[in-house]
Amino acid sequence: MRKKIVAGNWKMNTNVDEGKKLSQEICEMIKKKPLKTIYGSPGVILFPPFVHIIEIAKIIKDVEGVFVGAQNCYSELSGAYTGEISAPMIKSAGATHVLIGHSERRKLFNESNKMLAAKTSFAIENGLNVVFCCGESLEERENEIHFEVIRRQLKEGLFWLDIESFSNVIIAYEPVWAIGTGKTATPDQAQQMHAFIRELIAEKYGKELADSFSILYGGSCNAKNAQQLFEQEDVDGGLIGGASLKAGDFFKIIQSF
Numbered sequence: 001m002r003k004k005i006v007a008g009n010w011k012m013n014t015n016v017d018e019g020k021k022l023s024q025e026i027c028e029m030i031k032k033k034p035l036k037t038i039y040g041s042p043g044v045i046l047f048p049p050f051v052h053i054i055e056i057a058k059i060i061k062d063v064e065g066v067f068v069g070a071q072n073c074y075s076e077l078s079g080a081y082t083g084e085i086s087a088p089m090i091k092s093a094g095a096t097h098v099l100i101g102h103s104e105r106r107k108l109f110n111e112s113n114k115m116l117a118a119k120t121s122f123a124i125e126n127g128l129n130v131v132f133c134c135g136e137s138l139e140e141r142e143n144e145i146h147f148e149v150i151r152r153q154l155k156e157g158l159f160w161l162d163i164e165s166f167s168n169v170i171i172a173y174e175p176v177w178a179i180g181t182g183k184t185a186t187p188d189q190a191q192q193m194h195a196f197i198r199e200l201i202a203e204k205y206g207k208e209l210a211d212s213f214s215i216l217y218g219g220s221c222n223a224k225n226a227q228q229l230f231e232q233e234d235v236d237g238g239l240i241g242g243a244s245l246k247a248g249d250f251f252k253i254i255q256s257f
């Protein structure tokens, strides 16, 4: 059975105390009403800013099915790269996952598919699981090239991994026009793209891996629309931005399967 996952991308929000409080609240709620066993492991991944990771790793330590990850990492192990953080550093802080290829990083920081491929490789080689984001812009969807765009992002960013490495990846489909806009993809649009992604995985890595591979939806997913999205056959959970900053809303989303 595919792992059901809800991940919270906090982006550049909360200071350390606020982040600790938020993760404590989420953990308290989960402890009172543990994740359904159907989730398997991992169930919940929190992606706070880098400087929170050490503290949050302590908070989630004894809560089953909850993990912490970084929002980015660099594609070198160490050295003269002022301001960057490497995968081993992230791991040593207590994180198990890293987010790679978020559209904000692609757009604002000019991260190319080639760069993302290198980051993914370093992260996996150094023991992190990767949540790899892909998604088309509004213009690309209106021009009906969205499937082609996703195919290219996955081919150039991910599909050169060997099968063993690829099994440490989770894909998040996040249409750029839906991120932070309040405009969610319809359940049908999400299902169509997720099924397409699963087909691409099957072509490259075989049906068995594709069938057990988790594909998350992201883009204005919230406590109200999560259930409809998660009901779709190929939607295995969500990558949540805005709605992950309120413990109550995030917990409702976790309970939406």
Ligand code: PGA
Pocket: 009, 174, 178, 179, 180, 181, 182, 218, 219, 220, 221, 239, 240, 241, 242, 243
């Ligand atoms: P949003 O962000 O839920 O606020 O749209 C999702 C994301 O960027 O991961």
